[in-house]
Amino acid sequence: MEEIYANVEYVKPVDSRPLTNQTGPRSSERRFHGAVVLCLGLLSVFLLAGLIGLGVHYYDVVRGLTEERDLLNANLTETTEELHQQNSDVIRGLTEERDLLNANLTETTKKLHQLQSLSKQKKTCPAGWTMFNYTCYLISTKSDSWENGRQDCRGRGGDLVVIDSHEEQDFLTCIAKQTRWIGLNDREKEGTWKWTDGTLLTQKYWEKEQPDNGGGDPRWGEEDCVTIRPEKTGPNNWNDLSCDASEKWICEKMP
Incomplete structure (x- = not known):
């Protein structure tokens, strides 16, 4: 039998890991990526x-x-x-x-x-009445409530006095002699003062700190009617008072 011989050459494997000092394209790419x-x-x-x-x-x-x-x-x-x-x-x-x-x-x-x-x-005023500026005035001799005083004046053909001038205020202060009802009240609306002829109050002669509606003291009640008090010095002598109080009054009417 013929013998067959084969020559086998040993090839050393190549290391696939890159060298640390490799300076090829891959190293440049890494530097670019880092930048x-x-x-x-x-x-x-x-x-x-x-x-x-x-x-x-x-x-x-x-x-x-x-x-x-x-x-x-x-x-x-x-x-x-x-x-x-x-x-x-x-x-x-x-x-x-x-x-x-x-x-x-x-x-x-x-x-x-x-x-x-x-x-x-x-024309002249009836007996017991006093004339001033063509108007007749009556000073009552009895005391009663504001409403009853007004009814007495109406029964005599007049009404409670309406004071619309400084001269009339001075005249009434002189002849009144003592506290008396006048025709001023705020019974319809608190704080809105009207005369008995329906006109609103314009000329005012209130005493100091008046009107005060009783100052909140229940003893005096609602003070909705007004008196003139000639015993007070000076022209300002009006005071609000309970309409049920008993006072004299002043009537007024044409002659």
């Missing part, structure tokens, strides 16, 4: 810092606008209140002036009618 990562990191840091700065600036702007808005609202509120107060003062002044003009007109009309009546014939 990109570093740049992206720095960019992220700068972006974050920018966002933080922008947030702080935005917060400052919003706070400034909020403070400015609050200041504008406060100024607007103050201005509105001032305008409202000014308007209220103007309206109140015009209302008082209107009431005073109406009172003066009423007084003038009253005196005109008196003069017209006297021009037609000479």
